[in-house]
Amino acid sequence: xxxxxxxxxxxxxxxxxxxxxxxxxxxxxxxxxxxxxxxxxxxxxxxxxxxxxxxxxxxxxxxxxxxxxxxxxxxxxxxxxxxxxxxxxxxxxxxxxxxxxxxxxxxxxxxxxxxxxxxxxxxxxxxxxxxxxxxxxxxxxxxxxxxxxxxxxxxxxxxxxxxxxxxxxxxxxxxxxxxxxxxxxxxxxxxxxxxxxx
Amino acid sequence: xxxxxxxxxxxxxxxxxxxxxxxxxxxxxxxxxxxxxxxxxxxxxxxxxxxxxxxxxxxxxxxxxxxxxxxxxxxxxxxxxxxxxxxxxxxxxxxxxxxxxxxxxxxxxxxxxxxxxxxxxxxxxxxxxxxxxxxxxxxxxxxxxxxxxxxxxxxxxxxxxxxxxxxxxxxxxxxxxxxxxxxxxxxxxxxxxxxxxxxxxxxxxxxxxxxxxxxxxxxxxxxxxxx
Numbered sequence: 001x002x003x004x005x006x007x008x009x010x011x012x013x014x015x016x017x018x019x020x021x022x023x024x025x026x027x028x029x030x031x032x033x034x035x036x037x038x039x040x041x042x043x044x045x046x047x048x049x050x051x052x053x054x055x056x057x058x059x060x061x062x063x064x065x066x067x068x069x070x071x072x073x074x075x076x077x078x079x080x081x082x083x084x085x086x087x088x089x090x091x092x093x094x095x096x097x098x099x100x101x102x103x104x105x106x107x108x109x110x111x112x113x114x115x116x117x118x119x120x121x122x123x124x125x126x127x128x129x130x131x132x133x134x135x136x137x138x139x140x141x142x143x144x145x146x147x148x149x150x151x152x153x154x155x156x157x158x159x160x161x162x163x164x165x166x167x168x169x170x171x172x173x174x175x176x177x178x179x180x181x182x183x184x185x186x187x188x189x190x191x192x193x194x195x196x197x198x
Numbered sequence: 199x200x201x202x203x204x205x206x207x208x209x210x211x212x213x214x215x216x217x218x219x220x221x222x223x224x225x226x227x228x229x230x231x232x233x234x235x236x237x238x239x240x241x242x243x244x245x246x247x248x249x250x251x252x253x254x255x256x257x258x259x260x261x262x263x264x265x266x267x268x269x270x271x272x273x274x275x276x277x278x279x280x281x282x283x284x285x286x287x288x289x290x291x292x293x294x295x296x297x298x299x300x301x302x303x304x305x306x307x308x309x310x311x312x313x314x315x316x317x318x319x320x321x322x323x324x325x326x327x328x329x330x331x332x333x334x335x336x337x338x339x340x341x342x343x344x345x346x347x348x349x350x351x352x353x354x355x356x357x358x359x360x361x362x363x364x365x366x367x368x369x370x371x372x373x374x375x376x377x378x379x380x381x382x383x384x385x386x387x388x389x390x391x392x393x394x395x396x397x398x399x400x401x402x403x404x405x406x407x408x409x410x411x412x413x414x415x416x417x418x419x420x421x422x423x424x425x
Binding site for chain 1: 223236240342
């Protein structure tokens with residue numbers, strides 16, 4: 001597989017969210033505002049790419065018996081780096097995301113890619129796979145948050161789109177709306193791209 | 199060959215994990231130490247700016263300058279006019295604004311339970327603790343778009359200049375009850391507050407916090423003026 005193929009497979013064809021149904025918890029939690037989703041997505045891309053790279057780099061030395069512990073340690077280290085960076089440089093966003101940045105550690109996409117890809121492939125390929133999987137995840141987050149923010153707040157990236165006639169839909173602000181939107185998204189993508197081919 | 203056999207020993211995973219921990223935790227510790235001062239400075243700055251802005255109205259009147267310029271002058275204005283103090287028997291941070299030897303207002307750090315977690319707020323009071331002069335919620339975990347709207351300007355502004363002290367108050371019961379009216383309705387009585395639609399619990403949490411904490415504060419204030 002070429003580098004481009006690796007990216008396309010992990011970002012779209014085998015997308016972690018709509019294909020493997022991973023990382024759902026955070027896809028529901030942070031998608032009420034587009035800015036939060038974008039920052040969360042960037043954080044996940046960063047952690048996925050670098051943890052994949054690092055795990056792949058030392059994969060020959062990682063003892064089989066404790067490999068999950070090592071992977072978790074590496075993932076946690078990168079997540080804490082993101083958390084410290086946000087606290088120091090983007091304090092407002094850090095405050096808005098609250099505990100969700102820390103929860104990247106338990107995002108199943110990271111362990112999934114570490115186990116399925118990074119522990120068996122070359123460092124650079126793992127880095128690209130991480131960026132791809134992260135980009136696929138971010139894409140889903142942005143689509144959901146676009147719908148939720150537009151209907152729930154009448155804005156996009158905090159900029160008012162709807163006029164004063166618009167009444168915000170409270171349901172869009174709350175978690176259940178993310179369930180519906182995500183389910184419909186997976187349904188549409190499956191029907192359009194996967195079932196059609198089969 | 200010898201390398202392979204060492205990797206098979208029981209000691210290898212332990213040593214590997216130990217080395218990995220030292221490396222990664224070491225890197226994090228260095229990074230954290232490097233940013234600690236910046237993080238703490240930011241937190242302190244944003245906190246002090248809230249205190250200053252809550253007390254800016256009486257201050258700007260006394261100094262006959264616009265509140266905007268007062269806030270522009272942070273941290274100078276804060277250091278010159280705001281002092282942190284305490285009230286006897288009250289375990290809260292208390293600040294007062296003073297200009298030309300007159301105390302112009304107090305600001306108290308209060309806390310209470312919201313829907314999802316604790317909320318913390320700063321409330322500015324008149325020098326006699328009878329009237330709320332401003333309210334700011336600086337920490338809350340309420341639902342975005344619903345409960346989190348307690349941070350919006352219109353909601354907080356409702357508390358300005360509300361005289362909360364009962365005329366016939368007695369020990370531990372000095373504060374009037376708040377009364378809620380639907381969002382968008384105009385208040386017809388002094389203690390009426392527009393509730394946030396879809397966030398009843400959060401709205402009442404705010405007034406409950408205010409009532410409880412101001413009761414404690416006023417009790418402490420009385421202890422100070424009539425020891």
